[in-house]
Amino acid sequence: MLIERKNIAAACDRLRAEHKKIVFTNGCFDLLHVGHVRYLTAAREFGDVLIVGLNSDSSVKMLKGADRPINGQADRAEILSGLRAVDDVVIFDERTAEALIAEVKPDVYVKGGDYDLSTLPEAKIVQSYGGRVEFIRLVEGRSTTGIIKRLRSE
Secondary structure (H helix, E strand, O other), X not given: OEOOHHHHHHHHHHHHHOOOOEEEEEEOOOOOOHHHHHHHHHHHOOOOEEEEXXXXXXXXXXXXXXXXXXXXXXXXXXXXXXXXXXXXXXXXXXXXXXXXXXXXXXXXXXXXXXXXXXXXXXXXXXXXXXXXXXXXXXXXXXXXXXXXXXXXXX
């Protein structure tokens, strides 16, 4: 389900009142591929509820360049919401998810294995309130950037 950013803190408070363990991850999820599905499925296993912070279109442009995203944020949010592993999606405009994580306060924050604690600015926020950071190994050869490069070379 898509949750408006202004409502995310209250939604998480309700989940905590129900004693749910909240897992959070974030990303662009522009062209969904098997690597994304495996990643989100693995992330969900760390708790009871998986919330995905989805970079807005303007945020993706900041991170990936003027020709991205390929799919708009409404489409990306709907696709993510349709996955079995994903409980909720919240769209954010910032370059990083730091402010959003401060609102969600997940029990577990999950990122891909291309990050580590030293390269993940959100990790300090999660650790400051006693949350845990987990890394999931990436699926080799599966990336949106790789898909786009292959399409452009054909």
